[in-house]
Amino acid sequence: MAAVTPLIETRALSRHFGGLKAVEAVDFTLQPGEIRAIIGPNGAGKTTFVSLICGRIAPSSGSIALDGNDITRLPAHKRVLAGIAYTFQITSIFPKLTVYDNVALSVQRRLLKAGRVVAGELDAGVAQALARVGLADRAQTLAGNLAYGHQRLLEVAMGLALEPRLLILDEPTQGLSDGEIEGFIALVREIAKEATVLLIEHNMPVVMQLAQKITVMNFGRVLAEGSAEEIRANAAVQEAYLGTGRDG
């Protein structure tokens, strides 16, 4: 393990909002090929932390490396081109465009990077991404008219269509039905064959089924890190959760 360059490595990474330490001195490594879950009570700093990784928010201090190269100052759009894709916790789609057009923007970005946009490749890329999340029959629906759960899946499809090396999923199962969650778990396993997955998730059964390793955050810091069993047995984690009364 130690010989492999981590895909992502953060050192003393912090982000403060005024006096609030949303993320505080986080050292974190993610190996290529992992499925990692980040859990923690609401307001623990999970969204802020992954936003620092994908460049949506600038850090107050500390550093971030991708494949051992410093990307702390790299603008967000260039990080996406380098292979980091983020799916928003608060659904962020193009409501007035069709589902097809939403995903086409991702595919187009990937094709532009490789050279030029050919209509056939665009169609194929969109069809494939929509099929993977099970929205193939909704291609011509306006994205804003989709049910909330389907909007979440569209969000995931947009991330997938970028063919990222690291896919960050921020509470993707929120609003999905039990049946859809089953399908989602299978999808993440499928994605993980080609990409590293960083998953923020409140639904513990989903976390237990997917994650090889879990990072627990609380008050902006990493509280614990380890396998599912280690986390379950961890006294500090239990205490943090007892206080909040949440199950994940």
Add this chain to the structure above:
Amino acid sequence: MSAVGSNTRVWALHLGVIALLLAANFVLPEYHRGVFSRVLVLATFAMGYNLLFGYTGLLSLGHAMFFAAGLYGAGLPVYHLGWSVPLSFGTGILAGGTLALVIGVLALRTTGVAFMIVTMMFAQVFYLTTLYFTTWTRGEEGLVLSQAMRTIDPAGLDISLSNPSTRYLIALTLFSAVLLLMLRLVRSPFGRTLVAIRENEERMRMLGYDVFRAKLTAVVLSGLFCASAGAAYGLLFGYVGSGFASIQYSILPLLWVLLGGAATTLGPLVGTLFMFYIIDYTSGFTTAYLLLVGVALILLILFFPKGLLGTVRERWLKWLP
């Protein structure tokens, strides 16, 4: 995003409109041919404005400066240096493009209302500059380009821009070129990028798009189109004055585009033509015509909030670009 069938339909529509306008040159009475010549040039200005406002979602209140940059960029060399028409048309466009690049870099640091104010301020500076250099520009009074200055003679062939038919055909050529460019542009990956930025900028950034660069490109293209209209206006109608740099000419393209339909390729033409004739008609029988124009605009926005072609697209022709 577009099926092959709708592709043929779209091109047929646009080429059909151009063909109709060409036919109009031979059937319109002299007065109306003159009006159409002006409208075609001003609609080109509106198309440039529409690229930024309609498609990219950036509301500028300073586009008079790009039109006027073309106007002066072409008019001053013709008047003072005796440059030829084609060459000064080129300098006019170049002046507009350069100005747009500089203004874009500065103004795109802001968004929303701040962007409106900043563009308006820059345009005001431009306007005051044209007044300041009165020795060269003659300010509000302006410069009249004589017939001799507006003659092109390739290989001894005298083409006078004051000939009504020549003027119409040149205006139509410019309009058609910009219209077809706009059509290609808005249906290209870049055009879809601009529309998506208008809809959700943050998402576009997180899909890996360089949003600033795309917006800057849109500002520069918009500036180039507007300047080409300004340059053509000065050369075709022989007058270059500060009035075209005033706030009125920043508001007008906004009204034309709103009226015809923002983010539609043909909306600017429809809006400009419509407004020209409302003013023409109402000013014929009352001096309070601006009041009537105002009322007409309010009614239109109430009943057709998406403009004429925007409403047509929403209700009937979904494929309209």
